[in-house]
Amino acid sequence: MKKxxxxxxxxxxxxxxxxxxxxxxxxxxxxxxxxxxSPTQSREDAVSQVKQSVEGFDCLM
Incomplete structure (x- = not known):
């Protein structure tokens, strides 16, 4: 199952x-x-979340 x-x-x-x-x-x-x-508060927060999550998901939206 894709995540x-x-x-x-x-x-x-x-x-x-x-x-x-x-x-x-x-x-x-x-x-x-x-x-x-995954809610964010700022652009920097979004970038940080992407960096932390890139390994655990098949697709980031």
């Missing part, structure tokens, strides 16, 4: 990024994929 990491910044912009990330996770799981949500 996806969904990185999102819930504070960025005016759209509901958390809801979009949750919908994406649900879609992936409904299609036989494993998905983990």
């Amino acid at each position: 996806y990491l969904i990185i999102y910044n819930g504070n960025a912009g005016t759209s509901d990024n958390k809801k979009i990330a949750e919908q994406t996770k649900l879609y992936l799981e409904e299609h036989g994929r494993s998905a983990v949500l």
